[in-house]
Amino acid sequence: MKKILLATSALVMVAGAAAAEVKLSGSARMGLIFDGEDTLLTSRVRVVFTMSGETDTGLSFGASMRSDQFGGNQKKDSAGDLLGSSQTGNNDSTVYVSGPFGKLTLGDVDTAAEGLVGHVSGVGLTGLGDWNELRYLGHEKTAALYEYSAGDLTFALSAGQIEDLDGVAANDDAYSVAVKYAPGDYSVALGYETAGGVDHIALGASATFGGATVKFVASDTDISGDPTQYALSLDYKVDAATFTIFATDEGTTNNYGIGAAYDLGGGAKVVGGIVKVDDSSVDDTIADLGLSFKF
Template sequence: MKKILFASTALVATAGVASAQDLGVALTGGAEMGIFGGDFYGTNNDDAQFLTDLEVRFTLSGEADNGLTFGATIDLDEANANGVHENEALQGGEAVFVSFGGATFSMGDVDGAYDARLAEMALAGGSLQDDETTHAGFDDQDGFFSNTFVSGLDGNEDGQIARFDYTFDAFTGSFSIEQDNQGQGDDNVYGVGFSYDGELAGINLGVGIGYQTQNDVANSTGISVTGAFSNGLSAGVLFTQTDFDPSGLENQRHFGIGVGYEVNALSMGLNYGKFNDYQGIDGREASGYGLAVSYDLGGGLAAQLGYSHSNIDGGGLGDVDFDSYSLGLSMSF
């Protein structure tokens, strides 16, 4: 009797999954287990710590009678802030879109046009703690992060962004707006960007330019170029400049370079970056490098290693050096 019950339960569950997929509902996720450590996580704290993490994502999709497609995604690990997900005026980890032909309009937890069209210099590999993208010299164009400042202004208000993209052949143009946070009187954040992704002389070439501005805060300008070769090598460069509006602050400039290599199940990437007049402080520099190595074990399981080193000095604020590392298994479902 129990065997019949279990079989029936499994049948119902399987039918439910199939029905959900037919309705345009997909469930994906990831998990991590391993160790991490380094000065990045606390002063003189190099001891290795256990690491576990879990992410769950729902993806919804549909198509109207006229061919317009629509959908939404939500990351459950980003939707647990106190009351944020229940407040329609705030972004709680969800993104919603409608698309027709080459045009797409998205709202919610999406990148601004500046970030969307520029490339990051982490070109291959990955790590459990994103060591390769969290060092002091890395510019992810994603706006304010903790007490540091990279280029871009995403998240300077409520984090809810509206972006329009139009793609024609290998070219994509984007425009975005992030409104002031709950009517606090700040100006909106505006962004615009263009990119080209195509093949040129046997190289998969990517070129991006972007501009983002908020009155009385700052404006950022950037350009990126990446190339992927048939032998598994890839390389890229990134230049950005952030002009701060408040008096007494210098223009922050950034240069980044990245290389990657992929062969069979192995992928690895190394990047370096440096900010001059970091955070608008004259003479202050922030630099760092990051390494990421992944080995695909098949079925969504990968072994990953990451390491980064950072240095911040000058500007009369003293010198700081710190590093981070992580090692373990990454799982995709």
């Protein structure tokens, strides 16, 4: 009888393993970065675990996490001290379930507006401060994102709590809704966010013509004195090389970047960029150059 039970248990375990899948991927980079004053060495390694499965009724589920974020589920108080294990703290991990009803994801997700409208293209090996990105209201690391697609149309809705933001109290509820239409080589997207009495709207569009892709994003809040923000980028691909330029206009802040990437094959690229930062607190030219790897 014991042998029959053991054999049955083994079959159940094998069947369960066949229905689920765990994938390992990662990225790394190495090179030089000029921070406006000094030239420094830079490197980073990331490992991503992606898990997926399916129920007997065809319901899909899965999760992902990054190995460089161990301890990310520990929340900190306003002084930066650890509060111990938290059910709401998170960092770069998600859990989802999907089916004919759409996809529901909990964890470190973007707001609906940021996910569908997004940003223009950036440059550089390290991102060079991500000055190509316009500001979204965002939310704390554990939030909910619902997505539903029908043909070329995608709808998204998210809910969470607001991160620290000028003029908005932390821990206020944050909500966002967005829609995107992407038939073929162009797309348009509109997103709305609200948190702590602040409303934010973002509009994005992109188009591809042969080897060129143009992206545009406009963003505006109802915070007094907060200017409308604009961003534009152009990516141009020639054989194994991709050239990128971007510009952002945030009122008193205007940033510009130019960069290039050359695909060496096998997941390796030579990547570099230069960004002119014209912020109220920063006025520098920064740059980087090196190798990036995908595994």
